[in-house]
Amino acid sequence: MNFLKNVLATIVGLFLFFMICFFALLFISAIAGSSDEVKVKENSVIELDLAKVQFDYAGKTNYKEFNYFANPHNGLFDIIKALKYAKTDNNVKGISILNNNTSLGIAQTKALRNALEDFKKSGKFVYSYSNIYTQKSYYLNSVANKLYINPVGQLDFKGFSAEYMFFKDFQEKTGLKMEVIRHGKYKSAVEPFLENKMSDANKIQTSELLHAIWNAVVTDISKSRKIPVETLNNIANNLNGRTPQLALQNHLIDKIAYEDVYHNDIKKLIKVAEDKDYETIKIEEYSKSVATQNTDLSTKDKIAIVYAQGEIMGGEGDVNVIGEGAMHKALKEAREDKNVKAIVLRVDSPGGSALTSELIWREIELTKKIKPVVVSMGNYAASGGYYISCNANTIFAESTTITGSIGVFGMLPNFSEATSRIGIHVDQVKTHNNASSYSPFKPLDDNFKQFTTEGIENVYQTFLTRVAAGRKMTVEQVDAIAQGRVWSGEEAIKIGLVDKIGGLQDALQEAAKLAKIKAYRTVDYPEYEKSFEDVLAAFGLAQSKENLIKQEIGEDNYFILQKIKQLSMQKGVQARMEYQLIIN
Incomplete structure (x- = not known):
């Protein structure tokens, strides 16, 4: 009997030892991977993907059990700081906003839009392509030098409304x-x-x-697109941007084309052969590069x-x-x-x-x-x-x-x-007048x-x-x-x-x-x-309760649940x- 107990204890001990080693190796790999220097190659185009950008501040996290400090750089103002640096980065030739999905609020969108407007002052380009422009994404993308839309795409431009339930x-x-x-x-x-x-x-x-x-919103769009505010309001009232053809006719966009044409146009702009791929870097990676390599610690x-x-x-x-x-x-x-x-x-x-x-x-x-x-x-x-x-x-x-x-x-x-x-039915017993007032x-x-x-x-x-x-x-x-x-x-x-x-x-x-x-x-x-x-959730070894629920009921329903x-x-x-x- 003691022999079986010892064998079982040994097996359990070995299992726990290997599990701890496995997690430790994963954690060390994650730290090592997070410290890799991000290289920005010559003639690069920043891909402004905002899918993971939700908050102004991405947060600093202290993992006390591991004595490890994490500081992600995908907050809105990390992105804005990176765009400011990109103005003078000789390796960066421009910005591509491709089928952009964002959960940023309207004031955050304006702050990012202002940063893109400032980036354009460097003479570098901002190009935008989308299959579907929502009103908020169009507001952001309208800052671009050139806007593209899919031939069977859609552009939503109709004004704002609010609905209450009683x-x-x-x-x-x-x-x-x-x-x-x-x-x-x-x-x-x-x-x-x-x-x-x-x-x-x-x-x-x-x-x-x-x-x-x-x-x-329309005042900013008017300045970027050189369309009078009154005209923009008429477009919204009559839904005159609802098809790619109407959007082009009313100067809301610049070109109706498929995505491959969009990429070829960028290649021509930065003088890359049509049969070659141009260099790209995601904004999240670029933001990390800027934050980790360009922090001036000399200023007290x-x-x-x-x-x-x-x-x-x-x-x-x-x-x-x-x-x-x-x-x-x-x-x-x-x-x-x-x-x-x-x-x-x-x-x-x-x-x-x-x-x-x-x-x-x-x-x-x-x-x-x-x-x-x-x-x-x-x-x-x-x-x-x-x-x-x-x-x-x-x-x-x-x-x-x-x-x-x-x-x-x-x-x-x-x-x-x-x-x-x-x-x-409910009845009560109490010691004082207001002991159970509610x-x-x-x-x-x-x-x-x-x-x-x-x-x-x-x-x-x-x-x-x-x-x-x-x-x-x-x-x-x-x-x-x-x-x-x-x-x-x-x-x-x-x-x-x-x-x-x-x-x-x-x-x-x-x-x-x-x-x-x-x-x-x-x-x-x-x-x-x-x-x-x-x-564990960050390594993908265990899913957070939040992610499991989102998978089952969807993002929108999860928002309501929260x-x-x-x-x-x-x-x-x-x-x-x-x-x-x-x-x-």
């Missing part, structure tokens, strides 16, 4: 209700549970927002860029979740570093937890006492996203940024009517509703006070433009919520000016931690924008 009748029919408490006539996050159609106030703000973003002064991107929630946070843990460490480290002379907070968030927003606001307040803080707004800096921005020394936004939404709400599920209909299976208690309303009002008043102090306005002035209303960046300047239109680079220049420095380098925050399970999950995780009063605007 649940009032559904609640009444099923008995499954959401008890809503809010402050702000424009705080339409909860409107679907109260009405069967959009309120006049919500229609006004949504219409004005869509028109503001559309005007910013630094400006810290702290990225706040995603939903605002409690806890540590991640690359797509703003948590007070990671933000606290990032801001504390930046303000205590004597070489960091100023901080730029890059905000891309529709908001979330009011409590977490307040905690981050406090960290910025502490930081601002020591060194200047400048905010750069991305796609969103709304509700809680504006809360954490409002006390900065200077606030920059893109014209297409969605901001404001200064308001709060609370929602409580109530199933008492539904359970009663199917014969389920239960989803009992009608909402009047005292509890009063206390909750009081809490909502307190948070709203605190929010107003924070904005008023940060923007040097009275509480009454803020309240007049608050009420949960959303504004574009362009509109926000007029009402005092934003100081200037500009991107991250403009914010950095302002931070340097406030810090009274001329030469500086940037350092990115925060830093995140990952586990052994994440390492929103439902986030809704179920919301705790406390919410300072959250009422919707997420996705432009395709």
